[in-house]
Amino acid sequence: MSSSAVDFALKNYPRFVEELKALLRIPSISTLPEHAGDCRLAADSLATELKRIGMEHVRLIETKGHPMVYGDWLHATGKPTALVYGHYDVQPPDPLDEWLSPPFEPTERDGNIYARGAVDDKGQVMAQVKALESLLVATGKLPINVRVIFEGEEEVGGEGIADFVASKPPELKADFALVSDTELFAPGLPTLCVGLRGMIYTELEVRSSRTDLHSGVYGGAAPNSFVSLAQILAKLKDEEGKILIPGFYDDVIPPSAEELATWKKLPFDEEHYRISEVGSKQLVGEKGYSVLERTWARPTLDVHGIPGGFTGAGAKTVIPAKATAKVSMRLVPGMTPAKAFALYKSFVEKIAPAGVDVEVRLIHSGDPCVVAVNNPYIQAATRALHEVWGKDTVFIRSGGSIPIVGDFDRHLGLPSVMMGFGLPDDNLHAPNEKFHLKNFELGIISLIRFMEEAAN
Amino acid sequence: MSSSAVDFALKNYPRFVEELKALLRIPSISTLPEHAGDCRLAADSLATELKRIGMEHVRLIETKGHPMVYGDWLHATGKPTALVYGHYDVQPPDPLDEWLSPPFEPTERDGNIYARGAVDDKGQVMAQVKALESLLVATGKLPINVRVIFEGEEEVGGEGIADFVASKPPELKADFALVSDTELFAPGLPTLCVGLRGMIYTELEVRSSRTDLHSGVYGGAAPNSFVSLAQILAKLKDEEGKILIPGFYDDVIPPSAEELATWKKLPFDEEHYRISEVGSKQLVGEKGYSVLERTWARPTLDVHGIPGGFTGAGAKTVIPAKATAKVSMRLVPGMTPAKAFALYKSFVEKIAPAGVDVEVRLIHSGDPCVVAVNNPYIQAATRALHEVWGKDTVFIRSGGSIPIVGDFDRHLGLPSVMMGFGLPDDNLHAPNEKFHLKNFELGIISLIRFMEEAAN
Numbered sequence: 001m002s003s004s005a006v007d008f009a010l011k012n013y014p015r016f017v018e019e020l021k022a023l024l025r026i027p028s029i030s031t032l033p034e035h036a037g038d039c040r041l042a043a044d045s046l047a048t049e050l051k052r053i054g055m056e057h058v059r060l061i062e063t064k065g066h067p068m069v070y071g072d073w074l075h076a077t078g079k080p081t082a083l084v085y086g087h088y089d090v091q092p093p094d095p096l097d098e099w100l101s102p103p104f105e106p107t108e109r110d111g112n113i114y115a116r117g118a119v120d121d122k123g124q125v126m127a128q129v130k131a132l133e134s135l136l137v138a139t140g141k142l143p144i145n146v147r148v149i150f151e152g153e154e155e156v157g158g159e160g161i162a163d164f165v166a167s168k169p170p171e172l173k174a175d176f177a178l179v180s181d182t183e184l185f186a187p188g189l190p191t192l193c194v195g196l197r198g199m200i201y202t203e204l205e206v207r208s209s210r211t212d213l214h215s216g217v218y219g220g221a222a223p224n225s226f227v228s229l230a231q232i233l234a235k236l237k238d239e240e241g242k243i244l245i246p247g248f249y250d251d252v253i254p255p256s257a258e259e260l261a262t263w264k265k266l267p268f269d270e271e272h273y274r275i276s277e278v279g280s281k282q283l284v285g286e287k288g289y290s291v292l293e294r295t296w297a298r299p300t301l302d303v304h305g306i307p308g309g310f311t312g313a314g315a316k317t318v319i320p321a322k323a324t325a326k327v328s329m330r331l332v333p334g335m336t337p338a339k340a341f342a343l344y345k346s347f348v349e350k351i352a353p354a355g356v357d358v359e360v361r362l363i364h365s366g367d368p369c370v371v372a373v374n375n376p377y378i379q380a381a382t383r384a385l386h387e388v389w390g391k392d393t394v395f396i397r398s399g400g401s402i403p404i405v406g407d408f409d410r411h412l413g414l415p416s417v418m419m420g421f422g423l424p425d426d427n428l429h430a431p432n433e434k435f436h437l438k439n440f441e442l443g444i445i446s447l448i449r450f451m452e453e454a455a456n
Numbered sequence: 457m458s459s460s461a462v463d464f465a466l467k468n469y470p471r472f473v474e475e476l477k478a479l480l481r482i483p484s485i486s487t488l489p490e491h492a493g494d495c496r497l498a499a500d501s502l503a504t505e506l507k508r509i510g511m512e513h514v515r516l517i518e519t520k521g522h523p524m525v526y527g528d529w530l531h532a533t534g535k536p537t538a539l540v541y542g543h544y545d546v547q548p549p550d551p552l553d554e555w556l557s558p559p560f561e562p563t564e565r566d567g568n569i570y571a572r573g574a575v576d577d578k579g580q581v582m583a584q585v586k587a588l589e590s591l592l593v594a595t596g597k598l599p600i601n602v603r604v605i606f607e608g609e610e611e612v613g614g615e616g617i618a619d620f621v622a623s624k625p626p627e628l629k630a631d632f633a634l635v636s637d638t639e640l641f642a643p644g645l646p647t648l649c650v651g652l653r654g655m656i657y658t659e660l661e662v663r664s665s666r667t668d669l670h671s672g673v674y675g676g677a678a679p680n681s682f683v684s685l686a687q688i689l690a691k692l693k694d695e696e697g698k699i700l701i702p703g704f705y706d707d708v709i710p711p712s713a714e715e716l717a718t719w720k721k722l723p724f725d726e727e728h729y730r731i732s733e734v735g736s737k738q739l740v741g742e743k744g745y746s747v748l749e750r751t752w753a754r755p756t757l758d759v760h761g762i763p764g765g766f767t768g769a770g771a772k773t774v775i776p777a778k779a780t781a782k783v784s785m786r787l788v789p790g791m792t793p794a795k796a797f798a799l800y801k802s803f804v805e806k807i808a809p810a811g812v813d814v815e816v817r818l819i820h821s822g823d824p825c826v827v828a829v830n831n832p833y834i835q836a837a838t839r840a841l842h843e844v845w846g847k848d849t850v851f852i853r854s855g856g857s858i859p860i861v862g863d864f865d866r867h868l869g870l871p872s873v874m875m876g877f878g879l880p881d882d883n884l885h886a887p888n889e890k891f892h893l894k895n896f897e898l899g900i901i902s903l904i905r906f907m908e909e910a911a912n
Contacts, residue, residue, distance in 0.1 A: 031770035210735025214885040216856025220750035226759035234690030239809040279666025282811040294676035303682035305765025314487035355738040400672025429670040
């Protein structure tokens with residue numbers, strides 16, 4: 001690894017950590033309107049940083065929601081162009097009382113940095129920025145052409161960037177996308193993600209009466225929105241995890257026998273996974289499928305919360321007029337959000353108990369995708385990763401959704417290199433989210449070496 | 457009605473309304489710890505008022521929670537003693553945005569006074585106090601002996617007064633109880649309530665993982681507390697309203713054929729009830745029972761809210777580690793809270809889906825009761841009501857729970873006269889709770905005349 005950029009990165013690494021902390025202190029929670037200003041602050045701060053390190057044409061690109069950050073460096077004549085993607089927005093930090101240190105006061109413990117967004121995705125965005133800085137400052141140039149696009153709406157569906165990508169703008173003209181929002185399959189194991197689930201995120205609202213009612217006076221005659229909602233939810237998925245919406249599995253394209261065979265060789269200990277990652281007394285899910293198949297290649301349905309009704313301490317004897325469940329489904333290759341939503345909506349309307357009105361709303365959606373592995377960018381990535389980590393790269397899928405990867409493919413024809421450095425126990429979307437600092441460091445170096453290799 | 461007390465009441469009625477408003481302005485929400493001071497303020501204000509009108513031995517009686525207010529007047533030698541009961545605590549006002557005027561700023565509209573607690577139970581407590589004042593001030597005495605006990609924990613289970621009653625204290629020695637916390641069956645129709653449902657109020661907690669999880673990463677392998685909770689709830693009650701807990705109906709004592717026959721004669725228009733009271737597209741409930749049977753004489757199960765999970769605006773893709781449903785059951789004569797809770801708890805534990813832990817907690821409970829109608833106090837009440845309202849009294853039950861009525865019977869041997877003046881559309885426990893002002897006025901006069909008749 002005789003790279004002056006790598007040397008620069010190693011020398012400046014302590015400063016890089018401090019700069020990551022500064023970004024983590026900004027509570028850029030995209031789903032909460034009161035944090036819109038913080039989202040813009042995070043965008044501004046990234047734009048300032050891109051300018052400082054020598055990127056050109058740096059600016060915010062406005063959307064209906066939070067702005068995107070753009071910058072480019074296009075002087076590597078004859079070399080490929082990378083579209084470097086990440087997101088600066090984060091999930092809400094609740095439940096707050098389960099954090100060991102405050103979510104927006106980044107704290108180092110045991111070689112990790114703890115903060116909301118540490119790994120998803122600010123730590124990885126900063127790894128990209130610091131790789132670019134190391135190359136630009138140490139060598140005065142980049143080995144390939146680079147366009148950077150960071151969005152601030154990934155956690156709320158990414159509508160702004162999706163519209164922008166669909167418009168095929170000149171700013172996004174590139175040969176491949178470099179997406180850093182995924183994880184290593186295991187500590188120290190270089191990993192490229194080559195498949196993502198899609199999703200539909202919905203609200204299912206049940207209305208049972210005009211106003212809240214006294215459960216003593218009306219209990220026995222008035223429908224109860226919460227009971228009816230529970231009855232609907234219980235009919236969507238059985239206790240083993242099979243989704244009961246008719247036709248829901250019809251279009252699922254299973255992984256190839258070859259891909260399934262490589263998954264079987266991955267170092268995966270189901271009992272360790274259950275105890276140390278999931279922390280539940282038993283794993284659940286469809287019969288006949290392994291955990292990796294169930295989380296990577298099978299659609300699922302989850303309920304995230306049921307706002308409304310009485311939620312205070314103690315007792316209130318009310319029949320709530322309205323109950324709303326936040327329900328999402330993960331989709332796999334072959335499925336489309338439009339069809340999945342239509343099947344779900346019509347089934348909910350059909351099974352709604354007597355006495356209640358139901359309304360199903362689509363909040364956001366994303367296509368599932370698989371990316372090809374037979375292209376020079378994936379090959380350059382595996383070379384770089386082998387050099388930095390000393391091991392062959394494993395190809396995995398992710399159960400999560402990065403809808404933009406599908407959009408890059410569909411609208412811009414770009415294959416994505418999903419090179420991420422999280423760990424399975426990084427507590428994404430949960431309290432005590434963290435990023436292993438060694439992975440931040442090796443991530444920066446891997447990205448430097450990948451860009452150098454991609455020039456060959 | 458040539459009663460000087462009635463004349464006094466009519467003359468002073470505008471002042472009585474202002475005094476009721478003052479009490480309604482105190483947000484004495486017993487279930488919310490931050491309103492404990494307001495509960496004490498309401499108790500103090502009632503004690504001050506009882507002293508002012510000439511009641512004796514007035515004092516607060518402390519409990520583990522909010523205090524009770526006691527006062528007596530025991531100089532009617534040879535006459536019976538009434539234990540006058542009401543409660544000064546109120547339900548929480550949420551959802552706040554559905555109130556047309558603020559819940560703690562009493563507002564007169566269309567002959568009603570709107571406020572949280574207007575009818576449940578501050579308006580009725582003030583009707584009792586103003587009846588006592590009219591008698592004491594206009595005549596210098598009361599026609600019967602009176603002990604007053606007002607509690608501040610009715611909406612949270614009434615543990616303090618239950619313990620007090622169970623200790624059979626000399627302060628509660630009486631011949632009958634006068635409870636004003638019920639309603640007229642229809643406007644202008646004098647009504648005595650002779651049966652109440654009991655209840656158990658519980659929390660059903662489901663824990664599925666150690667911490668919240670990312671639904672993309674773990675969806676398909678991790679149990680989901682909300683989905684499991686919905687599956688449990690859906691097994692507790694079928695879509696028609698039949699409770700599915702084994703043995704739940706075993707001890708139900710149905711109303712007599714005679715009582716059922718009188719219910720059939722009551723002026724009840726099911727369609728009007730559905731549209732103007734319940735406001736739902738269809739009524740629900742067990743097949744084979746009328747609405748009055750279902751709400752007065754059949755046990756029911758309702759869900760009041762499901763705190764936890766993600767409840768903000770927008771989307772958060774989390775598998776919540778924990779979900780808690782607030783679930784209550786109304787009980788009818790023959791049933792006991794202890795047995796109902798045991799049946800419910802063991803059934804929930806039995807049907808809990810794989811992968812989750814469940815915990816069922818009893819928050820509070822109350823016995824169901826029916827009161828005898830063949831006693832001189834009920835007869836005095838019907839004479840007084842006929843004189844004031846010009847009609848024969850109807851005997852009804854209430855689907856709600858006033859556990860103290862059962863306690864008065866069991867521990868003190870007191871029959872209760874449940875003489876209340878609410879209306880079916882008074883929005884108890886709901887936004888825009890009201891009390892019809894004419895009923896406040898006629899309520900005061902009815903209570904005056906009842907005490908006068910009870911002396912005969």
